[in-house]
Amino acid sequence: MDESGERPADAATAPTDDALRASRLARREVVEAHRKNKGTAEAYDLWARQWYAWCHARPGDVVCGMTMPVDKQVYSGAAVPSTVELWLAAFVTVRPKLKNGKPAPGTGGAGRGVGIESVRQAIKAVTDLQAAQRLDDEFRAELEGVPAPRAGGQVRLAFWPISCRLDSVSSSQLKAILEEHAHQTAMRREELCGDRASGRNINGDYDDEQKDQLSAIGLFEDSARPHKLAEKQAMLMRVSQLLRDSLSFRGDDARKLQLADVFLACAMAREGPQPCRVVVFALNNGKSNLDGKVMLSASMRHATKPELCLQFHLALSFFELYVVFKVDVPRWRPERDEEGRLHRDFYSFHVLPGCNCRNGIFNVRTSLTPQTMSNHCSWMYANIRNPLVNAPKKVHLNRGRSLRDGIASGVSEQQVGRAGNYRGFTALNRSYLTDLPWDMIWHTAGFPTRSGYFFLLRALVQPPEPLVKKVFATLLDSYYEWLESPDFNKDDLDLATKQFVEVVEHLAVVLCQDLAVLYGKMKHFHVFSHAPFNDDAYGFLTFRQELLQAMTDQGANQLQRTAEAAQERGDEKCAAFAREVLGSVATMLEQHKAPGYRQNGFLLAQRQSARSERQKPQV
Incomplete structure (x- = not known):
């Protein structure tokens, strides 16, 4: 010990400035990653940019459509509670709703000012910003005396709320700002609203x-x-x-x-x-x-x-x-x-x-x-x-x-x-x-x-293999060329790429089959002017006729047997589903019929299914 009775710091164990700086940088990366995982970084960054623009603005500058007053001071940008309260009162609650300074459309020029929800989001954004500033050498010293935002298990700063709930506001000045702005927002919406029945649909569904x-x-x-x-x-x-x-x-x-x-x-x-x-x-x-x-x-x-x-x-x-x-x-x-x-x-x-x-x-x-x-x-x-x-x-x-x-x-x-x-x-x-x-x-x-x-x-x-390969040849040709190149390294092929190629190959089959069925209603769609669907060079038209014929013959018999077997074992849900498929596909084939196909199989099966349904004894 020295003469003052204090133990001197061990030079070998004392953290250096470089180590402290590296530690703060690592913690800053953790905070930034947490912001991105929350999914709010993009919305918060907008308010953060407006915060810095307002702090650095001088008298006469225009920020988000607002001209700064003559007594406007320039601030460093640190999220100090007193500066935040001034920012909320003098900028956020009174700035135009649109960033270009014009009132919102359809309001007759009176719809100025953001809503109370935007003010609460601004408070959350500055809270998030302050957490990042505590790990920044530029603002760390200025925020030394400000309590941490999550002290005591509650999200608070010194005298202003972070939870943005009016019942948890500890600052009377900020509480008055938020309550007054909420009142003005409600009055403005009441004056400018249209027909109140416009949003009164109970279910909000479409048929x-x-x-x-x-x-x-x-x-x-x-x-x-x-x-x-x-x-x-x-x-x-x-x-x-x-x-x-x-x-x-x-x-x-x-x-x-x-x-x-x-x-x-x-x-x-x-x-x-x-x-x-x-x-x-x-x-x-x-x-x-x-x-x-x-x-x-x-x-x-x-x-x-x-x-x-x-x-x-x-x-x-x-x-x-x-x-x-x-x-x-x-x-x-x-x-x-x-x-x-x-x-x-x-x-x-x-x-x-x-x-x-x-x-x-x-x-x-x-x-x-x-x-x-x-x-x-x-x-x-x-x-x-x-x-x-x-x-x-x-x-x-x-x-x-x-x-x-x-x-x-x-x-x-x-x-x-x-x-x-x-x-x-x-x-x-x-x-x-x-x-x-x-x-x-x-x-x-x-x-x-x-x-x-x-x-x-x-x-x-x-569908035939040449037709399937041609569908997404533009997308996958370079992939197969890479696999066959002499400098291909199998370690460079990741699982995500292989899985997506499998999806594309599967979707090529889906596209051929569904376009063959929908051709009657989509024949003027621009896709049918491009290969391989514009002619029979890759077998699309032949495949379409074969598919419709198989749907007419084989599908009708299989679905009819399914409906009869389900009805015998008492599975009414399965029988109803099979009959529904029979009816819908018969209608679909009638709409999208191709030259030379026979529709008797499905229509007869549909009539037979309806006849058996009528003959079923009533309970």
């Missing part, structure tokens, strides 16, 4: 006919079609509609879905008389995934209606993107940097290129005009033959309709919650019940909510 119209945007001759960039926008609308309706996707799920997130799986055993291939989508959405786990959604081929089949629309969108619109094809061969790490171009491609997310355009290499999901939904609901006029929350209408329809059809609430990736479940659901919600998958595909009924008439005949 089956409207669902058919939404899923066929730009597909048939009588379908609604966007007036600009018709084929491209219609393609995005169809796929996004089916993703939200069939898989209960959020808009964020659909926008962020990438090609590397799609893979193929076999259904459970005894799924039916045909092999059932299920397309699975891996999600990691922070809004519903607090644990950062990979969540799975899946889709089977639709039982009777190809135009409602997500696999068909996914295959059609890939053909339109990479063959018709000639969007950039992924480079399958990975590249190594100077440190030997692999960079895969395939990982940056999205399933829905051109859909932007709050001003952030995904996959900007495509030539598609960026559109938001809300723009797609608003156009579709207003332009189908039976418009949805009083539908509230149009962006969430597809998702809500799918989940409510599943519950009405007997799917358990637990499986509906798992299909919709809702949080709030027990640890058992989060940790162990991670398999696919099969009841919901069967229901959305038009099958009974039990295994063993998977049978597709349009899958009775397999």
